Amino acid sequence: xxxxxxxxxAWLIILPLAWASVAFLAGPGRGARLAILALVAQLGLALxxxxxxxxxxxxxxxxxGWGAPLGIDxxxxxxxxxxxxxxxxxxxxxxVYAQAYFAETHHRHAATWFWPLAGFLLxxxxxxxxxxxxxxxxxxxxxxxxxxxxxxxxGGGTAQITAALxxxxxxxxxxxxxxxxxxxxYGAYGTVSMTTLAPLAVGQTPLAVWIAAGLMLVGLxxxxxxxxxxxxxxxxxxxxxxxxxxxxxALVVKASFYLVLRxxxxxxxxxxxxxxxxxxxxxxxxxxxxxxxxLRAQRLKQLVAWSTVAQLGYLFLIFPLLAADxxxxxxxxxxxxxxxxxxxxxxxxxxxxxxxxxxxxxxxxAGVAGRVPLTLFAFGLAGVSIMGLPxxxxxxxxxxxxxxxxKQGQWGWIVVIIVGSLxxxxxxxxVLRQAFLLAPEDSHFQPVPRRLEWVAxxxxxxxxxxxxxxxxxxxxxxxxx
Amino acid sequence: MxxxxxxxxxxxxxxxxxxxGVIVLAHLMRKVLAFNVMGxxxxxxxxxxxxxxxxxxxxxxxMVLTGIVVAVAATALALGLARALHARTGGxxxxxxxxxx
Numbered sequence: 001x002x003x004x005x006x007x008x009x010a011w012l013i014i015l016p017l018a019w020a021s022v023a024f025l026a027g028p029g030r031g032a033r034l035a036i037l038a039l040v041a042q043l044g045l046a047l048x049x050x051x052x053x054x055x056x057x058x059x060x061x062x063x064x065g066w067g068a069p070l071g072i073d074x075x076x077x078x079x080x081x082x083x084x085x086x087x088x089x090x091x092x093x094x095x096v097y098a099q100a101y102f103a104e105t106h107h108r109h110a111a112t113w114f115w116p117l118a119g120f121l122l123x124x125x126x127x128x129x130x131x132x133x134x135x136x137x138x139x140x141x142x143x144x145x146x147x148x149x150x151x152x153x154x155g156g157g158t159a160q161i162t163a164a165l166x167x168x169x170x171x172x173x174x175x176x177x178x179x180x181x182x183x184x185x186y187g188a189y190g191t192v193s194m195t196t197l198a199p200l201a202v203g204q205t206p207l208a209v210w211i212a213a214g215l216m217l218v219g220l221x222x223x224x225x226x227x228x229x230x231x232x233x234x235x236x237x238x239x240x241x242x243x244x245x246x247x248x249x250a251l252v253v254k255a256s257f258y259l260v261l262r263x264x265x266x267x268x269x270x271x272x273x274x275x276x277x278x279x280x281x282x283x284x285x286x287x288x289x290x291x292x293x294x295l296r297a298q299r300l301k302q303l304v305a306w307s308t309v310a311q312l313g314y315l316f317l318i319f320p321l322l323a324a325d326x327x328x329x330x331x332x333x334x335x336x337x338x339x340x341x342x343x344x345x346x347x348x349x350x351x352x353x354x355x356x357x358x359x360x361x362x363x364x365x366a367g368v369a370g371r372v373p374l375t376l377f378a379f380g381l382a383g384v385s386i387m388g389l390p391x392x393x394x395x396x397x398x399x400x401x402x403x404x405x406x407k408q409g410q411w412g413w414i415v416v417i418i419v420g421s422l423x424x425x426x427x428x429x430x431v432l433r434q435a436f437l438l439a440p441e442d443s444h445f446q447p448v449p450r451r452l453e454w455v456a457x458x459x460x461x462x463x464x465x466x467x468x469x470x471x472x473x474x475x476x477x478x479x480x481x
Numbered sequence: 482m483x484x485x486x487x488x489x490x491x492x493x494x495x496x497x498x499x500x501x502g503v504i505v506l507a508h509l510m511r512k513v514l515a516f517n518v519m520g521x522x523x524x525x526x527x528x529x530x531x532x533x534x535x536x537x538x539x540x541x542x543x544m545v546l547t548g549i550v551v552a553v554a555a556t557a558l559a560l561g562l563a564r565a566l567h568a569r570t571g572g573x574x575x576x577x578x579x580x581x582x
Contacts, residue, residue: 135544135547143551146555153562158570161562165509165562165563165566165575166575168559168562169559172516172559173500173519176496176523180496180523180526183526183527184526184530186530187489187527187529192544
């Protein structure tokens with residue numbers, strides 16, 4: 001047994017809180033260096049936690065020796081470990097990217113706020129993945145939302161502030177619904193611990209619990225931008241600076257999805273079972289509508305943001321397919337990881353392309369193939385995972401999903417998955433095709449720091465190569481479930 | 482009807498009032514105030530429903546304290562952003578500064 005003060009789960013929360021606060025005091029230059037060093041340590045901690053869990057199974061940690069109900073318990077199992085690993089694995093390259101991205105003088109203002117907010121964002125997210133009770137989850141969800149809203153506004157433009165405010169209001173409404181749900185649950189059962197609630201909420205459930213489940217699920221779906229609650233996402237994610245968009249699209253929306261999944265597997269198994277068909281239909285509509293909007297988007301980052309709406313739809317297809325064989329769950333976790341890495345790569349690449357052309361329209365991309373070939377390659381590679389072509393992790397996720405649908409004879413979902421992939425191919429190739437056109441005479445290309453290009457490439461390569469290591473990921477996911 | 486249940490029902494009423502306010506009202510300041518009404522409603526439910534045993538339960542009280550801190554932070558952020566929007570556009574509603582796309 002490791003010493004309590006060496007517990008990696010606790011340090012995964014303390015460390016980002018600490019560097020966020022120091023970065024606020026020390027300014028962007030030193031703050032960035034500190035953040036990158038700390039993120040290397042965080043990635044190490046997440047790996048250590050994952051290795052430890054595979055050997056010894058899921059575990060609880062009572063913070064400061066104070067157990068529930070008045071203290072806070074941290075709980076780590078396979079699903080939390082996968083999410084923690086993804087978070088640190090995306091955050092580290094994005095921090096390296098952001099340091100170079102914000103180095104230019106006209107980004108100074110944004111950089112001042114980026115580092116502290118990114119640290120608080122990561123602390124809230126790590127805490128969310130490790131929380132064992134519904135109220136603590138509310139607090140982490142709210143902290144995550146506030147940090148994310150701050151990051152959207154970091155650029156300081158009018159459109160960004162409008163998007164941030166709209167995002168904040170949706171986020172507050174959603175977490176308000178979640179909190180009321182928690183209050184009703186506490187009133188009904190006198191506990192908010194997920195492990196204690198799970199056996200209570202089966203069989204004869206009072207009406208208040210059904211209302212609570214409805215409020216909490218709707219709130220969380222709104223935070224995950226599932227159709228018809230997706231309207232806040234494209235302006236917020238598409239308008240923010242590239243490193244912020246990458247963090248938000250790759251990680252933040254996954255946090256509320258993780259919570260839906262936790263509830264569906266635990267206390268609300270019965271309620272989500274009833275609503276699963278509806279959630280699946282909403283997911284399917286999100287896949288089609290998001291991809292359609294991405295095909296029509298004029299601006300590059302809007303295109304990538306709409307692609308997020310579509311890819312999040314796949315995550316909700318798993319609810320009608322959740323079964324004892326665990327196939328759909330594995331598909332969901334793989335899709336979270338694959339999309340996380342690929343979308344971070346797409347936004348990183350989009351940031352480079354916009355800087356190279358000085359414009360953010362898809363049309364303005366003509367000729368970039370010759371200027372930033374590595375970035376374009378990264379965009380295509382990440383696109384492979386988004387479309388779901390082998391051997392990428394995105395392929396593995398969609399394949400498992402199709403497999404799960406076949407096993408249960410639910411053919412309709414398979415059509416949606418395939419049509420969604422074709423539409424995804426449409427919007428990815430739309431960008432690539434434009435990039436290979438000849439540049440117009442009057443175009444000026446700006447030089448881009450090599451580091452930005454390499455980060456996009458590394459993230460994209462990871463999302464493809466992870467497909468070859470799917471078995472390890474699935475094994476880790478199985479710990480403690 | 483017990484006092485606790487009365488508190489809880491008023492809490493649900495306040496919550497719905499606030500939620501409708503956040504959605505329907507145009508002025509940002511009113512939206513922020515409505516959010517606070519909504520939050521208070523949820524807190525009232527939390528404390529009210531837990532009083533059924535006749536003895537005060539410390540756990541929901543600790544939760545409400547935490548929730549108030551979170552609500553204050555959210556309010557401050559919303560006001561800060563609203564001020565920033567007002568400084569840039571002179572408007573106090575979300576329809577100004579709209580970007581079209």
